[in-house]
Amino acid sequence: MSMKPLVFLTTFFMTKRLASGAALLLTVLCMLLLLSGFLAAVERTEGFASAYERSSGGNPVSLPVQTLDKGSVHTQVWKATDYAYLHSYPIIGGTLLPLRLTARWLFIILPFVGMLLSACEVSGELETGVAQTLYGAPVPRSALGISRVIGDSVAVTALISLGIALGLAIGGLLVEYEIGTAHVTRSAVFILVLGFYTSIFVQLGSLISAVSRRSASALWVCIMVGLAIIGIYVSSDNLLSAAHAQYSSFQRPPMVVNRFLSSPQGMSNPSMTDEEVADIGGPELARYMMNLAAHQDALHGLIQADYQRERWVALISPVHAIWEVAQQLLQDRHNFSAELFAPIAAMDPPPSIRRSLAAAWPELAGLVVAWLVLFAINVRVLSKLEV
Amino acid sequence: MQGHRLLTVILSLLKTTLQRRTTAVLYGVMVVLTMVTMGTRIAVVQGDVNSFQPVYALIEHMTPRGMLAHGYRFSALPPPSSFRDPASVLFSESASFESDVPIETPEGLLVVALPFIALLIGASLSPRRDGPVLTLLSAPIRRVTFYLAHAVALIIVLALVCAAAWIGGCTLLLLTMPNPWQLIQLLTLLLSYSLLYAIVFGGIGLSFGVLFTKRVTSLMAGLLLIMVLVGVMPSLREMSGRTYASNHREEFIEYIEGGAVPTDLAWSIDRAIQHTPANAIRTIFWITESYSPDSRPGCMYCGSLQKPGRGYRVAGGVIALTIAAMISLAIGGFAFLCREEGTA
Numbered sequence: 001m002s003m004k005p006l007v008f009l010t011t012f013f014m015t016k017r018l019a020s021g022a023a024l025l026l027t028v029l030c031m032l033l034l035l036s037g038f039l040a041a042v043e044r045t046e047g048f049a050s051a052y053e054r055s056s057g058g059n060p061v062s063l064p065v066q067t068l069d070k071g072s073v074h075t076q077v078w079k080a081t082d083y084a085y086l087h088s089y090p091i092i093g094g095t096l097l098p099l100r101l102t103a104r105w106l107f108i109i110l111p112f113v114g115m116l117l118s119a120c121e122v123s124g125e126l127e128t129g130v131a132q133t134l135y136g137a138p139v140p141r142s143a144l145g146i147s148r149v150i151g152d153s154v155a156v157t158a159l160i161s162l163g164i165a166l167g168l169a170i171g172g173l174l175v176e177y178e179i180g181t182a183h184v185t186r187s188a189v190f191i192l193v194l195g196f197y198t199s200i201f202v203q204l205g206s207l208i209s210a211v212s213r214r215s216a217s218a219l220w221v222c223i224m225v226g227l228a229i230i231g232i233y234v235s236s237d238n239l240l241s242a243a244h245a246q247y248s249s250f251q252r253p254p255m256v257v258n259r260f261l262s263s264p265q266g267m268s269n270p271s272m273t274d275e276e277v278a279d280i281g282g283p284e285l286a287r288y289m290m291n292l293a294a295h296q297d298a299l300h301g302l303i304q305a306d307y308q309r310e311r312w313v314a315l316i317s318p319v320h321a322i323w324e325v326a327q328q329l330l331q332d333r334h335n336f337s338a339e340l341f342a343p344i345a346a347m348d349p350p351p352s353i354r355r356s357l358a359a360a361w362p363e364l365a366g367l368v369v370a371w372l373v374l375f376a377i378n379v380r381v382l383s384k385l386e387v
Numbered sequence: 388m389q390g391h392r393l394l395t396v397i398l399s400l401l402k403t404t405l406q407r408r409t410t411a412v413l414y415g416v417m418v419v420l421t422m423v424t425m426g427t428r429i430a431v432v433q434g435d436v437n438s439f440q441p442v443y444a445l446i447e448h449m450t451p452r453g454m455l456a457h458g459y460r461f462s463a464l465p466p467p468s469s470f471r472d473p474a475s476v477l478f479s480e481s482a483s484f485e486s487d488v489p490i491e492t493p494e495g496l497l498v499v500a501l502p503f504i505a506l507l508i509g510a511s512l513s514p515r516r517d518g519p520v521l522t523l524l525s526a527p528i529r530r531v532t533f534y535l536a537h538a539v540a541l542i543i544v545l546a547l548v549c550a551a552a553w554i555g556g557c558t559l560l561l562l563t564m565p566n567p568w569q570l571i572q573l574l575t576l577l578l579s580y581s582l583l584y585a586i587v588f589g590g591i592g593l594s595f596g597v598l599f600t601k602r603v604t605s606l607m608a609g610l611l612l613i614m615v616l617v618g619v620m621p622s623l624r625e626m627s628g629r630t631y632a633s634n635h636r637e638e639f640i641e642y643i644e645g646g647a648v649p650t651d652l653a654w655s656i657d658r659a660i661q662h663t664p665a666n667a668i669r670t671i672f673w674i675t676e677s678y679s680p681d682s683r684p685g686c687m688y689c690g691s692l693q694k695p696g697r698g699y700r701v702a703g704g705v706i707a708l709t710i711a712a713m714i715s716l717a718i719g720g721f722a723f724l725c726r727e728e729g730t731a
Contacts, residue, residue: 238427
């Protein structure tokens with residue numbers, strides 16, 4: 001197969017997609033969503049700041065406690081990381097926090113967007129007769145299929161990335177967060193993955209369109225597939241919440257611990273060793289801290305095991321697959337997101353984007369495999385399309 | 388005469404919509420979806436209440452030195468046993484339904500899923516140039532009657548979708564609610580409210596189908612509006628609520644305790660945001676499933692508006708949804724009536 005018609009057709013399909021009114025709407029849509037994330041981030045950090053003042057008598061790091069819904073370990077890790085950023089002073093996380101606050105909504109909406117974008121594409125061409133002209137062109141049919149899928153995927157990835165990047169740029173100008181290179185890099189990689197994730201559904205929509213041959217039927221089927229995706233996501237998360245181990249809370253600290261932690265020595269000397277703490281606080285405090293350390297280790301083991309077990313659900317839930325990638329990429333404090341619950345001393349070596357990507361490699365590989373499988377099926381179906 | 392024609396068009400539209408295989412599958416999907424999500428949620432709520440909470444873990448899992456360095460104080464925390472799932476809190480406060488477990492409706496799922504379904508149904512029922520529309524238009528029927536028929540057909544199809552959703556939920560609620568009469572009462576309320584919510588988005592689909600010539604553009608425009616109303620507005624709701632509560636704390640507390648209703652502009656803006664469709668229906672569901680006049684208790688530390696009190700009433704949300712539904716249907720009607728003959 002010659003490359004020239006393939007490149008020409010890919011450019012044609014890509015330009016067609018990029019120049020449509022729907023493309024503009026999609027870009028605006030992604031931008032709006034991210035800006036709402038910025039709004040939520042500003043409002044929540046300010047809310048927590050005022051809550052500290054009200055509840056802690058001026059101690060800026062005393063946490064106001066909010067009751068939370070139960071959830072899977074993934075949900076808990078996600079929320080705890082949000083909390084870690086929201087409770088930070090000065091605010092850390094840069095562009096990661098607004099992305100975190102909108103990401104779970106994006107995971108649900110983008111499958112719908114992707115499928116609706118392409119649901120009327122092939123069927124529309126069949127209904128209007130454009131397909132007869134298109135498939136009458138002197139190029140191999142497989143070239144048409146390949147170029148359509150690649151052109152659409154590149155265009156949609158570019159549009160999603162553009163919309164979110166615009167949102168990030170505008171939001172970044174509005175807030176006073178410190179935005180570092182690591183934040184920008186992580187955000188950029190995540191946005192690209194998000195675009196890729198959407199392109200999977202663009203392919204799925206195109207496939208449904210080609211198989212059903214009627215736009216109305218294709219739209220209905222796409223909506224039902226979208227609903228099934230939401231249903232699987234919500235139900236599996238509920239099931240995981242009900243199934244995970246019950247983590248016990250540690251005993252209430254004795255008075256001596258409260259007294260010590262509230263004392264000027266306890267509050268103001270971060271460089272104290274455990275031995276020095278024990279020397280000052282006495283044997284009761286030393287015993288308490290030893291037991292607490294053992295409890296932490298046991299609990300951390302349980303959390304890690306449950307977290308890893310929950311990752312298998314990504315095999316049936318695409319939302320969970322992209323969510324796992326977000327868990328790793330949209331945080332810059334740990335090499336593995338669930339380490340949030342580990343003792344601080346365990347944070348070695350320092351976190352990096354390469355390690356975050358490595359941590360999420362099974363899910364990333366799964367998304368690539370899904371894209372390739374759909375690509376192969378699409379090309380086959382489009383090559384054999386009766387016009 | 389016009390009444391007879393109206394009925395004929397409605398029946399014709401219903402016949403073509405309901406006879407599709409995809410419609411039957413959609414109803415089936417809704418039943419299974421709500422059944423599964425509701426069943427799994429009940430399993431979660433019935434679990435151990437001393438479940439794991441990240442905020443505790445954040446503190447418990449720091450090294451003692453880390454705690455000291457950050458100045459954490461254990462005494463600032465309530466004991467773990469004080470944790471209760473919000474649904475459990477409501478359950479203990481609402482004995483009206485005599486249920487053995489908290490009543491859990493898949494409100495989150497419906498708030499997100501219903502707009503998409505309704506938009507698509509609205510767009511597919513829109514009086515467009517395809518289908519039997521032109522033939523019907525050539526019949527001696529008033530344009531307003533013709534559009535009204537589409538609107539009525541849309542409402543009937545949406546009512547069936549909502550019924551399918553709640554039938555799925557109903558089967559499981561039977562396990563938790565021993566009194567069938569109360570179950571019927573609860574489901575009637577939930578069905579009516581969710582239908583009102585669905586009409587808002589169905590109307591958008593119907594109207595955009597008239598306004599835009601290309602189907603995909605009308606769907607994308609509808610999707611954008613869904614994103615704003617269902618995605619952005621809940622974020623704004625929190626922001627506006629908390630900002631108001633933190634800037635006008637005294638007035639706000641006085642209001643929720645039964646005092647004067649604030650009259651400033653910030654309050655009006657906040658009320659408007661609180662009553663956008665997704666915010667209104669969520670609050671309505673919370674209040675209805677708890678069978679209580681109050682919303683879920685929330686976090687007053689952060690200035691959250693979810694504190695029980697006068698802030699939320701079902702009536703306000705229902706009125707807001709009704710107005711939104713009427714506006715969304717009327718836009719398409721107005722555009723349709725202004726169209727040239729034969730260009731429907």
